[in-house]
Amino acid sequence: MAHPAVLDAPVARPALPKIPLRELAPFMIFGSMLMMVLLYFVGAEQGAVSVVGGSYVHEFVHDARHLLGFPCH
Amino acid sequence: MIRPLLIRGMLVGVVAAVLAFIVAKTLGESQVGHAIAFESARDAAEGTGGTEPVTRTVQSTIGLFTGLLAFGVALGGLFSLAYACTQGRLGALGARATAALVALAGFVGMYLLPDLKYPANPPSIGNPDTIGERTSLYFTMMLISLAVVIGGCVTARRFAARFGTWDAALLSVAGTVVIVGLAYYFLPRVHETPEGFPADVLWRFRVASLAVNATVWATIGLLFGALTDRAVRSAAAVASTGERGVGVTGSLVTTEA
Numbered sequence: 001m002a003h004p005a006v007l008d009a010p011v012a013r014p015a016l017p018k019i020p021l022r023e024l025a026p027f028m029i030f031g032s033m034l035m036m037v038l039l040y041f042v043g044a045e046q047g048a049v050s051v052v053g054g055s056y057v058h059e060f061v062h063d064a065r066h067l068l069g070f071p072c073h
Numbered sequence: 074m075i076r077p078l079l080i081r082g083m084l085v086g087v088v089a090a091v092l093a094f095i096v097a098k099t100l101g102e103s104q105v106g107h108a109i110a111f112e113s114a115r116d117a118a119e120g121t122g123g124t125e126p127v128t129r130t131v132q133s134t135i136g137l138f139t140g141l142l143a144f145g146v147a148l149g150g151l152f153s154l155a156y157a158c159t160q161g162r163l164g165a166l167g168a169r170a171t172a173a174l175v176a177l178a179g180f181v182g183m184y185l186l187p188d189l190k191y192p193a194n195p196p197s198i199g200n201p202d203t204i205g206e207r208t209s210l211y212f213t214m215m216l217i218s219l220a221v222v223i224g225g226c227v228t229a230r231r232f233a234a235r236f237g238t239w240d241a242a243l244l245s246v247a248g249t250v251v252i253v254g255l256a257y258y259f260l261p262r263v264h265e266t267p268e269g270f271p272a273d274v275l276w277r278f279r280v281a282s283l284a285v286n287a288t289v290w291a292t293i294g295l296l297f298g299a300l301t302d303r304a305v306r307s308a309a310a311v312a313s314t315g316e317r318g319v320g321v322t323g324s325l326v327t328t329e330a
Contacts, residue, residue, distance in 0.1 A: 013306060
């Protein structure tokens with residue numbers, strides 16, 4: 001990271017580099033898996049189905065789930 | 074190459090969660106409170122209901138924040154991966170515009186389109202017996218919306234050479250509207266708002282839900298774009314100084330991406 005002062009210099013913005021899809025593929029697969037787990041825990045755990053017993057997880061993040069728009073009880 | 078983007082995405086997600094918490098507290102919690110008052114009155118009249126394992130105070134503070142934080146950090150990380158796929162592939166667009174467009178697509182695909190079919194509901198709306206069905210319908214709708222939005226973006230890029238960027242974007246939006254409209258038409262409806270539930274509370278709750286989600290996505294998209302643009306420019310500045318001076322080679326590609 002450069003010194004902030006250099007940001008004031010009129011530097012033309014260079015074209016953004018493309019990251020090769022081959023490089024991205026494993027991250028995207030991992031990301032998709034993570035997304036499903038996330039959506040499951042914030043969105044569905046102890047609503048329709050349950051991994052952790054009881055309703056503690058459900059009740060703890062209750063308000064966030066409602067306000068984020070997920071179906072809840 | 075992806076490391077700095079992923080770290081930035083998750084940090085931006087934390088900021089998004091903090092701002093979303095403020096919006097949720099300001100706009101949302103009062104409506105949740107009204108809805109719970111309605112529910113308690115109904116339960117008392119029917120003689121049902123029971124003790125809750127988590128108090129309202131916990132739910133509306135630390136519980137709310139924990140849920141938003143988990144959601145924000147994960148979403149920020151996922152956003153950065155989507156950004157990494159998009160960067161450099163949208164013609165001459167810079168980091169800020171690219172990040173803003175990716176966030177807009179995410180907001181529309183993950184929240185707005187599914188929510189128009191199956192809107193957010195405050196507590197006391199919804200039959201517990203149908204939660205399984207409603208959950209799968211919501212996620213089905215989300216999956217369709219997300220797939221259609223991503224497909225629309227890719228198609229717009231493909232068509233751009235042939236029809237021009239503007240017309241290609243319009244065609245893709247039209248295609249998205251048609252497919253999502255068909256999904257709206259064929260997926261079953263849910264009518265579970267109880268008799269006598271105050272319409273104002275329902276409306277305000279849904280507006281609050283929209284505001285919370287818009288805050289998350291706008292913060293992630295705009296802040297991530299600003300920080301990435303800054304990093305790109307400072308890398309370019311270092312590179313140009315290097316070329317004039319000691320002749321440091323490499324630059325943006327190694328430093329930034």
